[in-house]
Amino acid sequence: MVHFPILVTSVTQTLSPTTRLRTLGMSAGIAARLRTMIEEGELPPGARIDERAFCEAFDVSKTPLREALKVLVSEGLVLHRQYIGYRVAPLDxxxxxxxxxxxxxxxxxxxxxxxxxxxxxxxxxxxxxxxxxxxxxxxxxxxxxxxxxxxxxxxxxxxxxxxxxxxxxxxxxxxxxxxxxxxxxxxxxxxxxxxxxxxxxxxxxxxxxxxxxxxxxxxxxxxxxxxxxxxxxxxxxxxxxxxxxxxxx
The missing domain is CATH 1.20.120.530 (GntR ligand-binding domain-like)
Incomplete structure (x- = not known):
């Protein structure tokens, strides 16, 4: 897998309520899948996340993927650091x-x-x-x-x-x-x-x-x-x- 930094930004604020609900519903499913991949070792600790590759794999646009990544950041499974971008959180x-x-x-x-x-x-x-x-x-x-x-x-x-x-x-x-x-x-x-x-x-x-x-x-x-x-x-x-x-x- 080729890893690239991901820039996660809030991009759903200007969407209509119906579109936003649909996007959040998709992002919940994507977050669940990414969470499983992290917990079961498909995405190992420290791995960079390739935004383009996951958009293609899930057949989605960047918006629901980025919303899913924000959830994983809040859970501590994904980290963001300056000059590095987003990656799977390391282990202690x-x-x-x-x-x-x-x-x-x-x-x-x-x-x-x-x-x-x-x-x-x-x-x-x-x-x-x-x-x-x-x-x-x-x-x-x-x-x-x-x-x-x-x-x-x-x-x-x-x-x-x-x-x-x-x-x-x-x-x-x-x-x-x-x-x-x-x-x-x-x-x-x-x-x-x-x-x-x-x-x-x-x-x-x-x-x-x-x-x-x-x-x-x-x-x-x-x-x-x-x-x-x-x-x-x-x-x-x-x-x-x-x-x-x-x-x-």
């Missing part, structure tokens, strides 16, 4: 590292509890979602794979039947979701994640599930290693780009 490496350290323990605890509490109906649903994930992997549908991957982890958390654990887990996962999406966009990690999920399912099928907690923790640690490496590279690249742009300005 140290906060991610601390969050993952906590998640490792939660994944293991969920495994211990789910080993005893996860019932037959939940296990059957896990089998179905795992097969759907295998199908997505075989077909190269990376975004679908990532979504189903998250659903499987959530089903295990639900199977632990501990609402406090579920609440803390949801809060922490919201902090790392975008970073996990960026790492899953990496082909090598995608394959490794697929193989690790096979190990998780094997541990779930095992009588008594004695290894589930250990397998889940190892998967979390491997994911964190790759995610933090991807984020560190993106921050370094963004810093180099910023320095180059400032020198040329």
């Amino acid at each position: 490496l140290e906060e991610l590292r601390a969050t993952f350290e906590t998640l490792h323990g939660l994944e293991a605890l969920a495994g211990e509890l789910a080993a005893r509490r996860l019932g037959d109906a939940a296990m059957a649903k896990l089998e179905r979602r795992h097969q759907a994930m295998i199908d997505a992997h075989a077909a190269g549908r990376r975004t679908d794979y990532f979504r189903i991957n998250q659903e499987i982890h959530q089903l295990i958390i639900d199977g632990a039947a501990n609402p406090v654990l579920a609440g803390v887990y949801a809060t922490l996962m919201s902090k790392v979701h975008r970073a996990r999406g960026a790492a899953n966009a990496d082909t090598l990690r995608w394959q490794e994640s697929h193989e690790e999920h096979e190990e998780i399912m094997a541990a779930l099928r095992e009588p008594g599930r004695p290894h589930l907690a250990q397998v889940l923790r190892r998967h979390s640690e491997n994911t964190a290693t790759e995610v933090l490496a991807v984020v560190a590279r993106s921050l370094a690249e963004a810093g180099a780009r910023d320095a180059g742009l400032k020198q040329s300005a």
Whole structure:
């Protein structure tokens, strides 16, 4: 993807009420799509946004796209800086590292509890979602794979039947979701994640599930290693780009 700066301006103030409502309706849909692309790694941290390319992809004019980008700026997903323009907001490496350290323990605890509490109906649903994930992997549908991957982890958390654990887990996962999406966009990690999920399912099928907690923790640690490496590279690249742009300005 070729990245160019975007200038986001308020251009709907002079439109008629009907046209403005139609534009805002379109921009909401565009914002939702861009938000998903950012959260699932299609638009990685630090990426420039090519306005012309997205207008062509969404088959829209600049007006609804710019309105959508203003929404994402207000949400903190897109940033604007002088000489740089608009780009996907970077991630905080140290906060991610601390969050993952906590998640490792939660994944293991969920495994211990789910080993005893996860019932037959939940296990059957896990089998179905795992097969759907295998199908997505075989077909190269990376975004679908990532979504189903998250659903499987959530089903295990639900199977632990501990609402406090579920609440803390949801809060922490919201902090790392975008970073996990960026790492899953990496082909090598995608394959490794697929193989690790096979190990998780094997541990779930095992009588008594004695290894589930250990397998889940190892998967979390491997994911964190790759995610933090991807984020560190993106921050370094963004810093180099910023320095180059400032020198040329």
